Amino acid sequence: MLEVMDLEKHFPVRKGLFGRVTGHVHAVDGVSFTIDAGETLGLVGESGCGKTTVGRTVLRLLAPTAGSIRVDGDDITRLGNRELRPYRRRMQIIFQDPFSSLDPRMSAADIVGELLGVHGVAKGTERRERVAALFERVGLRADQLDNYPHEFSGGQRQRLSIARALSLNPELIVCDEPVSALDVSIQAQVINLLMDLQAEFGLSYLFIAHDLAVVEHLSDRVAVMYLGRIVEFADRQTLFENPQHPYTESLLAAVPVPDPSRARRKRHLEGDVPSPVNRPSGCHFHTRCPYATAQCRAEEPRLKAIAEGHEVACHLR
């Protein structure tokens, strides 16, 4: 359904009176992946590794610096706003922040029905009926149609976002950390809703998260990102049972296990993610990698397949 090749997104760093460009933030640095119809691709990584930028660039909310984005074979990388419209209908987004994602001056029905008007799908009573149906589908009551966003709780707001994203019957939804701002009990409800909707409508998800437990629960395949690049790519089971990249290993080691009797070897990562402006040479991870060698410092590892459907970017594998 979606095919992303060598996607790059750089942000210029400007300094001084005339805004001279003094460097670039390499937010996304050569990312490739595909998402099939009905599939969920989990995208994980630390804060600032470029996951959100990938999601927004794929939807062309940000203009890609290089690479290509294809939807069912059609290249949408350089399309103008008008030509992009039919593709916009097919790809929607759900955001992390349940507060800034809804216009506080619009009623819930207007928020959810807005895009129906934009694409001329439905008007007047028909639109209201469709919105009411969407409300019901995502677990909101029809008597809440005319409420304003501030009258909803965080979980309900996220349901509104989901209803808005669903309104155009999309094929793909980019879920940008849709549950990380919610209480754990609400998280489960929203995740179950997302999974039900996927089963019902055959949706594809690009599920961006830093919570590995959530990703494990939802994803068919998982990509691990570090400093703008994918360092490991595998189906869910392989990745969680047999991680190959040292970074993936340490991410999994950091997941809390709700079982005090199970002693685990602890290997926490030291330090922070390096600056995406002045990136480390060779393998980006060598500054924090416990196994780093001279080769890692000098040479950039490419993603290579070590088994069927399992790719790793590491010299040691």
Added chain:
Amino acid sequence: MSDSAALPSGGAWQRFGHHPALATLRKLSRIPQAVFGVVVIVATVLAAVLAPWIVPVDPEEMDFANLLSGISSEHWLGSDQMGRDTLARLIVGAQVALMVSVGAVGLGVAIGVPLGLISVYFRGFVDDVIMRLMDALVVFPSLLIAVGLAAAMGGSLATVILAIGLANVPWMARVIRSQGLMIRELDYVAAAQAGGMGHLRIIAKHILPNGVAPVIVQSTLSMGYAVLTEAALGFIGVGIQPPTPTWGNMLQQAFPMLDQQPLLSVVPGLAIFVLVLAFNFVGDAMRDILDPRLKGVIH
């Protein structure tokens, strides 16, 4: 507590009661200065609108029997050196004052707000060009623009509105732009873009409604300044020309008579003072209510 009782019960009204604009009005009614301001402004507007019916005599009619009279039964607020009724001139002057303030601020909003929105939404080169133009305009005080325009086009209502309105443009543009800088980064704007909404529609439906509050504040305050500027222009003689009575040229004509009939200066002076104060009170109250950074500090 009292506000919920004041609202009529029933479906539609109850829903409307949740609208943010109504909440603003309710809060406004709890600030005494704002109530004073609203009362003065409403009274001035009524006087101006009802002028043809409530003016006691023709403001240009000269009563040579009563020159420079004080408060009397014939002339409630006295008469000037040509025997014209001050109350009549004050009411007609209110029309001018309101036309100038509404016209000038309306012009400033009508030009400044779209410029600011375009500037902030399209960023980069467009933003630079528009905002540097606005900076250039700020350099000239409105009084200077007005004197220049009056010299070129002659002093008339249109000239005064144009001059004060032009001076308002950069401020309106800056105010809406500063709001837009924050709003354009919010997720609901991204959601609208992802949904295929056009640029103009996003600006009109999302950025403008959410950024308009400080423009309302700025407009209210600017109306006060417009009244003041119009009076200043009238006083230095480049504003609206006599015989049309304006509060500014009333003051100018009263000034030489200050020691003979101080009432002649006091009446228009007080009118200017009270109306400007009213606009400022309402503007300040609106800022307290609408500016989230000050929320909770005042009440």
